[in-house]
Amino acid sequence: MQTQLNNFVKENSFAIESEAxxxxxxxxxxxxxxxxxxKLKFPLNVRSYFTWKEPSGVYTYLIFKMPNWDLPRxxxxxxxxSTGEPVGGLCSWCHAYGTSDEIGMLSVSMSSNVSxxxxxxxxLSCIEKIEDNAAMSGKEPDKYIAELYYRMEKLFENISGYKPE
Structure with missing residues (x-):
């Protein structure tokens, strides 16, 4: 279910019924x-999106669903x-600033040779950062959340539409 305010998507919720x-x-x-x-329990009720890291920290997983999609992806x-001294960076999804320990390159494999x-x-705590920054500045987060959803949707379009040459 989604709610709308000022034509911006405020929240997108969905459920995942099983591990399968x-x-x-x-x-x-x-x-x-x-x-x-x-210890993941089902059904898994998700607000906006669901993310977790595997124990070694190499992989971070994202589950996301737009209202017009049949299933979550x-x-x-x-x-x-990262090599060398920590440096600052700006997240291209939520525009939060942080060190290279917080913000950095995450890659998605498109094929065995391309990512x-x-x-x-x-x-991937972008929505929380958007909400926190909006609360501190006295602004409504809706516009920024809608932009985050758009960027996430484009990621999934990019990986699902990739055609190796």
Whole structure:
């Protein structure tokens, strides 16, 4: 269910009924590297999107669903190893600023030879950061949440529409 205010999407909620449904949300290439969180209970009621890291911290997983999609979709991001001193960065999804320990390159495998990289928050806590920043500045977060959803939707369009040459 979604609610609207000023023509912006405020919140998008959905449910995942079983572990099998959660796994099916991912592409076959991502299912191979999927490590589910321990003690996950179903049905899983999701507000906006669901994310978790596997224990080593190499992979971060994202489950997302737009209202016009039949089913939720998932993607496995691989964290690029950072070298050298921590530096600052700006998340391209929520525009939060942080060190390279917080914001960095996460890549999505398109094929065995091609990947797409995104400079985003490592923990994908973008919606929380948008809400916190809006509350501190006295602004409504709706417009920024709608922009976040749009960027996430484009990510899934990019990976589902990729055609190797």
């Amino acid at each position: 449904e959660l796994i099916q949300a991912f592409r076959p290439r991502d299912q191979k590297k999927l490590v589910l969180p321990e 998932g993607v496995a991001f691989k964290r690029s190893a 797409s990289s995104y400079l985003i928050c490592h923990d």
